Amino acid sequence: MNFPTETLKEGKIKILVPKLEAFAKKPSDYAPSKAPVFFNPIMELNRDLAGLALQAYQRLVDREISVCEPLAGCGVRGIRFAAEVKGVKKVLINDINANAFKLAKHNVQMNKLEKCVTVKNEDANLLLAHYGAPRRRFDAIDIDPFGSPVPYLDSAIRALRNDGLLALTATDMAPLCGVHPRACVRKYGGKPLRTEYCHEIAIRLLAGCLATTAAKYDISMRVLFSHSTHHYSRIYARTNYGAKKADETIKNMGYILHCFKCFHRENAKKVFHSEHSGKCSECNSKLSFAGPLWLGRISDKHFCELIKEEARHKALKQGGKIRKILALIRDEAEAPITYYVIDKLSERLALPGPSVKTVIEALKDEGFQAYLTHFNPKGIRTDAPSKNVMKILQVIN
Ligand SMILES: C[S@@+](CC[C@H](N)C(=O)[O-])C[C@H]1O[C@@H](n2cnc3c(N)ncnc32)[C@H](O)[C@@H]1O
Numbered sequence: 402m403n404f405p406t407e408t409l410k411e412g413k414i415k416i417l418v419p420k421l422e423a424f425a426k427k428p429s430d431y432a433p434s435k436a437p438v439f440f441n442p443i444m445e446l447n448r449d450l451a452g453l454a455l456q457a458y459q460r461l462v463d464r465e466i467s468v469c470e471p472l473a474g475c476g477v478r479g480i481r482f483a484a485e486v487k488g489v490k491k492v493l494i495n496d497i498n499a500n501a502f503k504l505a506k507h508n509v510q511m512n513k514l515e516k517c518v519t520v521k522n523e524d525a526n527l528l529l530a531h532y533g534a535p536r537r538r539f540d541a542i543d544i545d546p547f548g549s550p551v552p553y554l555d556s557a558i559r560a561l562r563n564d565g566l567l568a569l570t571a572t573d574m575a576p577l578c579g580v581h582p583r584a585c586v587r588k589y590g591g592k593p594l595r596t597e598y599c600h601e602i603a604i605r606l607l608a609g610c611l612a613t614t615a616a617k618y619d620i621s622m623r624v625l626f627s628h629s630t631h632h633y634s635r636i637y638a639r640t641n642y643g644a645k646k647a648d649e650t651i652k653n654m655g656y657i658l659h660c661f662k663c664f665h666r667e668n669a670k671k672v673f674h675s676e677h678s679g680k681c682s683e684c685n686s687k688l689s690f691a692g693p694l695w696l697g698r699i700s701d702k703h704f705c706e707l708i709k710e711e712a713r714h715k716a717l718k719q720g721g722k723i724r725k726i727l728a729l730i731r732d733e734a735e736a737p738i739t740y741y742v743i744d745k746l747s748e749r750l751a752l753p754g755p756s757v758k759t760v761i762e763a764l765k766d767e768g769f770q771a772y773l774t775h776f777n778p779k780g781i782r783t784d785a786p787s788k789n790v791m792k793i794l795q796v797i798n
Pocket residue numbers: 438439440441444448471472473474475476477478495496497498501523524525526545546547
């Protein structure tokens with residue numbers, strides 16, 4: 402390579418990557434995007450989970466699978482799929498950047514995976530279009546772009562076989578979390594909202610966008626798994642052909658109504674239904690809204706169990722952290738939509754923030770459901786109305 406590189410180990414593979422220190426000139430520089438080929442070591446956890454989810458899917462469908470990673474960078478993700486996931490027959494990795502293509506090819510050879518992994522150097526949409534016909538399609542596609550995956554959604558859906566798995570990363574958190582709401586409406590077709598649970602809204606906007614895009618092709622989808630940090634949102638969806646099922650999928654679209662005054666929130670099929678004409682049912686203040694977005698499940702409990710089972714057998718650097726995240730996601734999979742952030746409510750009451758555990762116990766004592774959430778260590782999902790949560794916070798203190 403004609404730029405500084407180094408060899409790292411990630412999962413079961415060795416990988417040649419750009420030497421990031423050589424490309425960050427100032428402390429504020431984000432080295433992965435300054436390098437001639439994109440590589441972000443921080444995303445290892447994202448890639449670990451991608452391999453575990455792909456293995457869980459492969460066990461579920463119980464057949465040999467083909468996988469495509471059309472935006473592969475140095476190839477680390479796709480090569481790990483080939484090396485670590487049982488039942489993977491073929492992996493196609495691709496990047497438009499000529500340096501990335503060279504590096505990925507080198508990495509495939511270094512790991513002796515030439516028989517299983519093919520590397521291409523094309524535009525992702527052009528590549529996926531070649532695989533849009535029946536019997537050419539992939540079992541699984543992983544879209545891991547800079548920013549939004551939306552420009553690749555149509556071609557990815559068309560290149561996915563019936564009962565396929567589509568994994569999407571979105572790193573454009575400013576639009577999805579409501580800092581740039583107009584960009585979000587343009588890209589995802591739904592309005593975001595700057596609330597304490599904006600990261601859940603981000604996942605729901607992404608899932609909603611996928612559901613409506615798939616429906617255009619008479620394809621239904623179910624979200625099997627999703628996770629999120631402050632830097633990115635990630636979803637895994639299973640897609641199936643059939644107009645009727647696609648109609649059913651679309652029924653999961655709706656809105657979240659939110660009151661910034663009293664923290665009340667509710668789901669709605671229409672933005673404002675007539676009973677309260679845009680006013681909060683609790684305090685009569687103006688309601689804000691997010692959507693249209695996905696109101697269905699954002700993780701499937703059974704699929705989380707399968708991923709957890711895979712994680713049990715893998716020696717991963719961040720195994721402990723991964724198992725913790727998986728347990729949280731499994732436990733919140735069937736919990737009520739949206740969560741309260743305890744510190745935010747306490748701040749409004751000018752009270753010190755109690756421990757999340759204490760609040761959960763108090764909610765349960767009053768007969769409410771209460772769950773932790775992986776989205777926020779101070780977050781609680783509950784069916785309790787906001788006024789009851791506030792009351793509990795006052796009593797505890
Ligand atoms: C976030 S990086 C991929 C990281 C990689 N998936 C990983 O796990 O390390 C996004 C990649 O998309 C590539 N890219 C951007 N636009 C593209 C396009 N239209 N077609 C194919 N690749 C593209 C970039 O060159 C970059 O390597």
